[in-house]
Amino acid sequence: MYHHFRGFLVAKAPTHAVVDCAGVGYFLHISLTTYGSLATLPTDGSCEVFLYAHAVYREDAQILYGFSTPEERDVFLLLLSVSGIGSGTARMILSSMTPAEVVETIASGNSGRLQAVKGIGTKSAQRLVVDLRDKMSRWSGATGVGGTAEGPGSGRAEAIAALEVLGFSRVAVEKAVAAAVAAQPEAGVEAWIKTALVAL
DSSP states (O other): OOOEEEEEEEEEETTEEEEEETTEEEEEEOOHHHHHHHTTSOOSSOOEEEEEEEEEEOSSOEEEEEESSHHHHHHHHHHHTSTTOOHHHHHHHHHHSOHHHHHHHHHTTOHHHHHTSTTOOHHHHHHHHHHHHHHHHTOOOOOOOOOOOOOHHHHHHHHHHHHHHTTOOHHHHHHHHHHHHHHOTTSOHHHHHHHHHHHO
8 A cells, every 4th residue: 555655754763763744744663774774864854765665454553664675675575475474573584684684594594593583483484484485595686774873872772662662671671782782882773783682
């Protein structure tokens, strides 16, 4: 139903962005890959952004997902095509790896790396490889988005909040983020979250 949204960025976090399109604000769930492309943009309504979109309809909710590139959306849709992989898990995978890394991981049959993602067990990882390996092997053009550096103050709180939204406990998140910041103080929110995800 929705292909994309072009509008002004009025709010952003590692897990979501709000885009004002002609006076209507759309809340879009995003991955860390997409957040990396938005991280340095102002949220005062002065910056126009373009996000590709996909809508997920459930009995209890209608959820919009936003993507910085068509490749990321394509990988997201391929992940959703696998039985047992929901939109939340697909976003988690794309928050742990770039689209290009997801393609490479599945194409090479590296189920172990998939199992490192929260919510992916042995069977789910093997199913992803079996169902998508041929498609991913033929994939071309998937690219990732790098992060940007920032200070550890508000960035640490942002990382903690994002990981809590993804379902991790506060205590575990604070410990993992603290370790990530200590190891890479100049890395920035996206890198801290990715490092913390490996430890959680």
